[in-house]
Every structure is written in C-alpha cells, then in structure tokens.
Amino acid sequence: MSDLQIALLLIGAVIVAAVLIFNWNQERRFKNQAAAAFQPPTRDALLERPVVPRETADRIEPGLREPVIGAVDLADTYGDAHEPSMGNMPLADSAFGRGQVAALGDSAAKPPVYVPGTQSAPSPVPPSRSASAPAPQIPPALYDELIEYRVRIVGNGILAAVFADDINRTRNTGKSVRWMGLPVDGSAWEEVQPWREAHYQEVQAAMQLADRNGAVQEDDLATLCAALQNTAQKQGLKIVCDDVADALGRAQSIDHFCVDVDVLIGLNVVARGEGAVQLAKVLKEAEGSGMVLGVDGVYQLIDSRGESLYSLCNHDAEPFSHENGQHDSQGVTLQFDVPRVPDGLKVFDGMVAFGRKLANEVGGLLVDDNMRPLTDSGIDKIRQQLAGIYQRMDARGIPSGSRRALRLFS
Numbered sequence: 001m002s003d004l005q006i007a008l009l010l011i012g013a014v015i016v017a018a019v020l021i022f023n024w025n026q027e028r029r030f031k032n033q034a035a036a037a038f039q040p041p042t043r044d045a046l047l048e049r050p051v052v053p054r055e056t057a058d059r060i061e062p063g064l065r066e067p068v069i070g071a072v073d074l075a076d077t078y079g080d081a082h083e084p085s086m087g088n089m090p091l092a093d094s095a096f097g098r099g100q101v102a103a104l105g106d107s108a109a110k111p112p113v114y115v116p117g118t119q120s121a122p123s124p125v126p127p128s129r130s131a132s133a134p135a136p137q138i139p140p141a142l143y144d145e146l147i148e149y150r151v152r153i154v155g156n157g158i159l160a161a162v163f164a165d166d167i168n169r170t171r172n173t174g175k176s177v178r179w180m181g182l183p184v185d186g187s188a189w190e191e192v193q194p195w196r197e198a199h200y201q202e203v204q205a206a207m208q209l210a211d212r213n214g215a216v217q218e219d220d221l222a223t224l225c226a227a228l229q230n231t232a233q234k235q236g237l238k239i240v241c242d243d244v245a246d247a248l249g250r251a252q253s254i255d256h257f258c259v260d261v262d263v264l265i266g267l268n269v270v271a272r273g274e275g276a277v278q279l280a281k282v283l284k285e286a287e288g289s290g291m292v293l294g295v296d297g298v299y300q301l302i303d304s305r306g307e308s309l310y311s312l313c314n315h316d317a318e319p320f321s322h323e324n325g326q327h328d329s330q331g332v333t334l335q336f337d338v339p340r341v342p343d344g345l346k347v348f349d350g351m352v353a354f355g356r357k358l359a360n361e362v363g364g365l366l367v368d369d370n371m372r373p374l375t376d377s378g379i380d381k382i383r384q385q386l387a388g389i390y391q392r393m394d395a396r397g398i399p400s401g402s403r404r405a406l407r408l409f410s
Helices: 003-037 074-078 160-170 218-235 244-261 279-288 344-362 376-396 403-408
Strands: 148-159 177-183 199-208 238-241 264-271 299-302 308-314 331-337 364-367
Touching (some): 148 160, 160 199, 160 218, 199 218, 218 238, 218 244, 264 344, 308 344, 331 344, 344 376
Antiparallel strands (some): 148 199, 148 238, 264 331, 264 364
C-alpha cells in the first residue's frame, strides 16, 4: 500500500469521527432543550377546582367529539351548533385510509355533478333536517338495449337546436336513429325537435342495430359517435358512447335471428280450370269482412293499432280499385307477415277461414304458392311451423307484433 493510500484512509477516518461527534453533541443539546420546555407543573391540576370566568361560562368551545360507529345524524352534522365541531360522523374499517368516503345511506343528498362548459360549478346544498324522502331519480329513457346503440350527452340546459345538423345527417344513414331528451327539471323524456326552444339535462341518440335491410355497419356507429363528440366538445358537454364492438356483435346476432323467423305466408284463391275470378265478388267479400282498400290498391285488415294483420292483392298487374270491379282476374293472394302480427295463430286461422269463404264465393280453389290445393293437414303443418317461430321469438325477447318486432321487421 502506498503512502498516498494510507494518507487518504487516515483522512477519511478523521472525517467520519468528526461527523459522529458533531451528531452526538447536537442530539444531546436538543434533548436538554426539550426537557426544559416540557417541564411538568409543580401543582396537580386534578386536585384543584378550575376557576371559570363569568363572561365565558356559557360559551361552548370548539372541540372534537367522540367518533360514533353507527347511523349518521344529519341534524348533528348540519345542525345549529353554537360552534363548529366534528359531528357524529361514521367510521368505516380502513375505508378512509383508501381514499374512500363512508356512505350516508339512500336518504342522504347526493352532491351535484359539475359538467365542463357550464358557467360555474353549482354549490352543494346541505340536506334539510326534516328531509327524509330520497332524492328524485332520473327516469330511464326509452332506450332498447337489445336492438339499439346509444350515445348519451349530459349538460346543464342543453339547447335542442345544437343537434339540428346531427339529426339531419343521421337521416341519410341506413338505420333509424331516435333522439330523446329529458327537459331541465322534467320527469318525462320527449322527442328532441331542434326547432323548439327546449333545454335538456340529458339527450340520448339511439341507432337501431338491424332491420330488414340487414345489420348496421361499423362506419354508421363510428360516424354517429364522432359527430356527437364534435358537438359535445364545441358546447362543453359530457358524452358517453356505447361500445362499438359490443353493438356490432349484437347487430349480427339479431340480424341472423331475424332472417330465420322472417316468414311471409301466402294463400291463393284461383279459378277452377280455364275460368276466371270475378273481382266484383272479391271486392264485396273483402269490404264485407272489414278490409280497407289502400292507396296502393291492396286490401288490408287493420287492427286497433292501425297495423295490418293480413292483406289481399290481385294476381294481375292492375291493383284493386272500384273502377275495375267489373273485370276478371287469374286469382288473388292473401299475405300474412308472420313476425309483425300479434296473436299470430289466431290471425292465421282467421285468414284461412276468409280464404276458404272467398274461394267458395267466386267458385275457385284455395291453393299454396306451388298451386297445390290446401288441405286440413297442410294447414296444420303451417300452424305447427308458426307455433315454433313464435316460441323462438318469445324466447328471444321479440314477441310477434310487439313494438320491438315492428321496428326490426320494417
């Protein structure tokens, strides 16, 4: 070992010793100062009666109350205490250590939510001492989670007019979009009409996932969400879009199901041999059974909702009209749109009965689409197939003739 190394070791040892001595000296000095500062009193305070000045005898000094484990008394927390204090707040096991807040129960008032873009954050209002009823809940919108993709926009007094361009743009998409708004201080949702002077606390845009034209496309969902995100950003509103991947999966599943049950049953009344069907008798029977002639030249049996139960059309290219009542035809067709009709088996039986009566009146035959005469056994087979379809629709949550079914099979 060289002389330089030995010198460096000695210097280092001296420095370490000096540091240790300095620290020991400082610690000793601080201990002496602390002992002098906290010297116990010479008198025993517990053995002497304190003297309370008269002018302060009625004053309640601030202090910390004992924590109470149990129910919260909001009157203690927000009551008329003479001095501020920590009320009887509940203690949850290690909850506050994790940054959580103990729940006050369903009857406690929830703090208002501040939405970015508003003028100022609303001030929280403490609950009334006499208020015991729960806060009013926002009613759910008419959103169909099975067949719709939803975008929610939340704000403080959203003006309906800000969605005018978005509403016009969605009319060009392949799928229907419903716009619903909850008015400020309102309790019922309504259709958003951009030309009205209406203000909403929440607006929902719901795009239908499937119809008879097929399933919705990813571009349609992305375009809707992106357009509303742009609008929300401009207006300083909060927006939440449903998951696109989940919506596309639901759309494909619904579309495949609808294809399987989308059935149109046709019964034909044709003339025997080389004869023809007299349209005058057909029109008479149709109107006598309560059917209504539409502008398209097709008779419809309409239910109380204004929906068609089954229809009657002409085989020939010329539609029905009162002017051609004296003409003849090769035959007529009764059509039954299976998924759109409520109580379908009963309606089908009524259509079969009408078809047989019509065939008897015009001297024709009731046949299927392959021009084979319909027998009782053939009718029973169709009824069995219908029963199976309706069972599947009920199990899927799309009862035939329901509002959901009318939207999907449109």
